[in-house]
Amino acid sequence: MRQWFILFNKEMLEMARNFKWVWVPIAFILIGVMDPITTYYMPQILDSVGGLPEGTVIEMPTPPAPDILMMSIGQYNMFGVLIIVLITMGLIAGERKSGVAGIILVKPVSFSSYITAKWAGGLLLVWVSYFVGLLASWYYVGILFKWIPFGDFIQAFFTYGIWLSFVLTVTIFFNAFFRSPGVVGFASIATVIVLSLVSGSLSHLLEWSPAQIAGYTGEFLSTHSFPEAMLPTTLLAVGGIVFLLIGAILVFRKKELAA
């Protein structure tokens, strides 16, 4: 356990030194506040951009507050996922590619500690960034439109966070497989896209797919109740995370560390 904390602390220090602790939260905040603000100012934006004939009356129904928070989550589903894959794809693959893993792993380092410490480090960064981002979105929705009960926000936050954790774990899993961060990134993005597309088009067959979590979060925000499939979906996603982590450790153990 002592070794695990040494590895974990190193991840924390590295993320501080290369400013991940700065730019990732900022990116999540920007993505989070984008939709509430643009939605609120849309009439003015259209007005000032011009191009509309004189006398046009712009009338837009104000969308309900939960829909706007959901728009932010929709953005995380795209840009957030992209950022997560980008910051995670080199965590292990990069160390192996550069060769520093060759120095670290000839020391008596447990492979499971090595992988889970990196996973936990990434997870902490993502959850903190995602929390401040969604909190900013919730705040702007509150002051510009209508306040959503904080309890609802917290529930939505934790629910959708499961999907982001799942994406991160998929990326860690591919890290154990491939030596090149680019390939890891591609494989992870491809997996997420395929999973989302298939779950979206065959939603009646795959209602337990982790990719449904975003949709279920939206449903909860507007109706205050989760669909029945939410519980099995959560269990499946958490099970998937555990399975992928164990898989990553087993694969990594078998891999040759040097080229």
Place this chain on the structure above:
Amino acid sequence: MSVIQVKDLKKSFQSVEIIKGINFTLQEGRCIALLGPNGAGKTTTLRMLSGLMKPSSGSVNFSGLEKETDIRQFIGYLPQHPIFYEWMTGREFLEYVGKLAGMSKADVKKRTDELLELVGIADAKNRRIGKYSGGMKQRLGIAQAIIHRPKLVMLDEPVSALDPIGRREVLELLEKLKEETTVLFSTHILNDAEEVCDDILFLHKGKLVESGTMEELREKYQQAKIDLVFRDDMEGILKSFSEKGLLQSYLIEGGKASVMVENIEEARRAIVEEVMKENLPLVKFEINRTSLEDVFMKVVQS
């Protein structure tokens, strides 16, 4: 006492056999050079010994250890091109690696200061490794390999990338290391091996073509060879020597004649007598010890 036994070690990459079954035993407290031309399989062998690569077949056994024991705590390894976390300082890296190896906090601190001093980068200990020169990285690499006081230290080409001064210093460092632990290092520079090593392992095309102590090898490959230099008319003089049957063959190269003879003692007497008798302008007379380079060439060519 032996530290490690290697039995019939083989390694193939995509059906190409790189290491074709090698056997050797390393004795405790010795300095062993793993010699061979580029592509002989030195790095692959070291990687298999360190556990970074899995042998296709054969075994590597540490003395006195169960088969399932994690050997990594007993070995130190320096890759050919060591890469570190560039954002760490030299001291942070050593402390990190030491802690990973299970050393106590106080021990790590003491040992880090000691090693930074020993390898000569104490001045730069608080600088980011990204700003280190190649030589400093090599020294840091050696320090991280020995921080946890391993029983066997393996260094892959520790001096090849260094300038002459750095090379000298690292070789002196190896001399010091020898007193503490068993050192195995690969190189293709023969002088380095000759200078610091007790034992030699010759690797060529994935096979162990020769091994033994330095003295054994010298004796085995000892040639009856004398170097001669005459002030002038080398060619003529040597021709006459040859006609008189004083020597078997000769080769003039760079103003120096290398003479092959049957028996060193007889040849010396005969040549000196001839020189006195004919009053030849002899400038240099040297009975040549076989250098490792000669052994190397012989081994590789045979």
